Structure formats: structure tokens, C-alpha cells
Amino acid sequence: MQDTQENYTEKNTQPPPAPPEAVIQTEGLTKTYPNGTVAVNNLNLTIRKGEVYGLLGPNGSGKTTTILMLIGLTEATGGSVKVAGYNPLRNPLAVKRQVAYMPDSVGFYNELTAAENLDYTARLAQVPGDEIGPRIDESLEKMGLSGVKNRRVGTFSRGMRQRLALAEVLVKHPQIVILDEPTQGLDPESAHEFLLFIRSLRDDGMTVLLSSHLLDQVQQVCDRVGLFFEGRLILEGTVDELSSQVIGNHFQVQISAVSDNREEFHRKLSGLEGVEDVKIESHRLDEVYRSYLAKEREHAQS
Ligand code: ADP
Numbered sequence: 289m290q291d292t293q294e295n296y297t298e299k300n301t302q303p304p305p306a307p308p309e310a311v312i313q314t315e316g317l318t319k320t321y322p323n324g325t326v327a328v329n330n331l332n333l334t335i336r337k338g339e340v341y342g343l344l345g346p347n348g349s350g351k352t353t354t355i356l357m358l359i360g361l362t363e364a365t366g367g368s369v370k371v372a373g374y375n376p377l378r379n380p381l382a383v384k385r386q387v388a389y390m391p392d393s394v395g396f397y398n399e400l401t402a403a404e405n406l407d408y409t410a411r412l413a414q415v416p417g418d419e420i421g422p423r424i425d426e427s428l429e430k431m432g433l434s435g436v437k438n439r440r441v442g443t444f445s446r447g448m449r450q451r452l453a454l455a456e457v458l459v460k461h462p463q464i465v466i467l468d469e470p471t472q473g474l475d476p477e478s479a480h481e482f483l484l485f486i487r488s489l490r491d492d493g494m495t496v497l498l499s500s501h502l503l504d505q506v507q508q509v510c511d512r513v514g515l516f517f518e519g520r521l522i523l524e525g526t527v528d529e530l531s532s533q534v535i536g537n538h539f540q541v542q543i544s545a546v547s548d549n550r551e552e553f554h555r556k557l558s559g560l561e562g563v564e565d566v567k568i569e570s571h572r573l574d575e576v577y578r579s580y581l582a583k584e585r586e587h588a589q590s
């Protein structure tokens with residue numbers, strides 16, 4: 289043992305790094321509902337520690353059913369699941385301790401305040417008593433909700449409720465975070481902000497599985513994606529890999545330019561080697577909006 293280690297040092301070579309461990313794994317996972325609908329069909333999924341994985345596909349393609357099987361809320365009719373090393377149906381408590389789950393429609397006690405709702409969650413998750421207060425403050429702070437800590441949740445907007453839902457996830461200090469359609473119902477600006485929060489979970493060492501039917505919206509935060517179609521995983525990989533695998537060696541390049549002469553600019557770009565098509569478009573309206581607000585803010589400060 290010691291010899292081997294010395295050899296590595298002497299030759300200045302590192303042992304090959306072990307691949308990160310799989311924290312979620314399914315084999316042949318299948319769910320046929322009693323009415324005969326095959327919602328999930330022979331799914332083989334491996335999610336590794338520390339990645340953000342996007343389970344993506346249209347409504348009805350089997351994303352929620354997959355998630356429910358991962359956390360033991362519905363029973364598979366075939367195949368197997370392991371989450372953090374446990375079978376979620378046989379060891380539901382062990383899985384619950386490692387996993388925080390945000391369902392597609394989150395419910396809170398509207399008559400309680402934000403802090404009281406989190407306190408309730410923390411107790412259910414058996415967070416040690418003396419840690420509850422600090423964790424509530426830390427989670428609210430992180431989600432930008434400190435200012436409304438003592439406000440009744442009934443008065444919260446949709447965006448604030450989603451952020452509180454993520455604060456609820458954070459209070460548990462989970463290893464694995466599972467989010468079902470986390471940006472559903474949010475305006476583009478809030479969705480963008482919310483996705484950045486999701487990214488920060490990964491930066492804090494958590495593994496994130498999120499589902500969405502808004503493919504273009506969530507692709508930016510996913511390290512890898514799995515594309516679902518009618519209960520089957522039809523494509524899997526990084527967005528780059530899938531793009532070159534399916535579409536080939538074509539790139540889309542976005543250029544931001546200042547020019548008085550659109551036609552001239554178009555002609556010049558079109559003449560470049562390898563360019564197939566040039567489209568000059570106005571900025572997207574959400575960018576116009578964001579840019580306007582930024583200028584206003586700048587103006588107000590000066
Ligand atoms: P997604 O989350 O991708 O929208 P779901 O997992 O909710 O997909 O649904 C997958 C399929 O299973 C759909 O055809 C849906 O109608 C069906 N389904 C979902 N829940 C049930 C249920 N409880 N009973 C019968 N069919 C269901």
C-alpha cells in the first residue's frame with residue numbers, strides 16, 4: 289500500500305480520479321398506472337454527485353411519475369431505484385433525510401409567517417432544535433426573503449412563494465435536491481433569478497435533479513440533460529453533446545453590434561467563410577426591459 293503511494297509521488301503521477309459516485313440510479317424503472325397508461329418505460333438513469341441534471345420533456349412525458357418513484361411516493365411496477373444508496377420504498381426515512389423535494393405545486397400555511405412555515409418544515413425534518421433558528425435565517429437570507437421573515441405567506445406573490453419553497457429545501461441541508469417544474473408560473477425575470485439560485489445549490493455541493501417542460505429556459509443551468517418522450521429517455525448528455533449529435537457541426541453565433549447600416553453589415557457577415565445564414569434581429573423584449581430598468585437605476589443613483 290505504502291509502496292504504491294511512494295511510487296506515485298516519485299513519478300509525480302496521480303492515480304486516475306475515480307468518477308463521482310452515483311447518488312441516484314434506476315435500472316429498467318417502469319410505471320404502468322392501473323388504467324394501463326405506461327407513464328415511465330424501462331428507464332435507466334444515473335445521476336452523479338454534484339451535478340445539476342435536467343429531466344426535460346413535454347407535459348405528460350413521465351417526469352413527475354419518475355420523481356415520485358425516486359422519493360418513494362409511488363411504487364414502480366418494474367425495475368429498481370436507489371437514492372443515496374437506499375431503496376426509497378424500503379427505507380423511506382433514510383431517503384427523506386438526504387433528499388429535499390419541491391413538488392410542482394407547493395403548499396404553505398398561508399396564515400403562518402415565512403419563518404413559522406420554515407420552522408414547521410425543519411421540525412418535520414428533525415433538524416436539531418438549536419440549529420433551527422440559524423438555519424431559517426440563513427435560508428431566508430440566501431433567498432432574499434429576510435425582509436419578509438415575519439410576514440404571513442398568504443400575502444406572498446408567486447415568485448416569493450417559489451423562493452420560500454427553495455428556502456424550505458435549504459433548511460434541511462440535504463445532499464440531493466429534487467425540483468419538479470421549479471420555474472412554472474414565474475415571469476422570465478424571476479425564472480432567470482431562480483435558475484441562478486439552483487446553480488448556487490450545486491456550487492454549495494448539492495446534487496440537483498430538476499424537471500421542466502421549458503427546455504430552452506433551463507438548459508443553461510443543467511450540467512447534463514435527459515430528454516423524455518412518452519415515458520422513455522430518448523437522448524442524454526450535455527447540451528453541447530446532444531446538439532452536435534443531432535444537429536451536427538452547425539453553430540449558432542450571436543453577435544452584438546453597433547452599425548448604422550444593417551444591409552452593409554449583413555453583407556459583410558454573409559461573405560465570411562463558413563457562414564451559412566445571417567439573421568439580424570432586434571433584441572428580445574425581456575432584454576430591452578432589463579436594460580431599461582438598469583439604466584433607470586443608474587440614473588437614479590447619479
Ligand atoms: P409529466 O410530469 O412529464 O407531465 P406525468 O408523469 O405527470 O408527466 O404523466 C405521465 C403520463 O402518466 C401521462 O400520460 C399522465 O396522464 C399519466 N398519469 C399521471 N398520473 C397518473 C395517475 N395517477 N393515473 C393514471 N395516469 C396518470
Ligand code: MG
Nearest residue numbers: 351352392469
Ligand atoms: Mg409533471
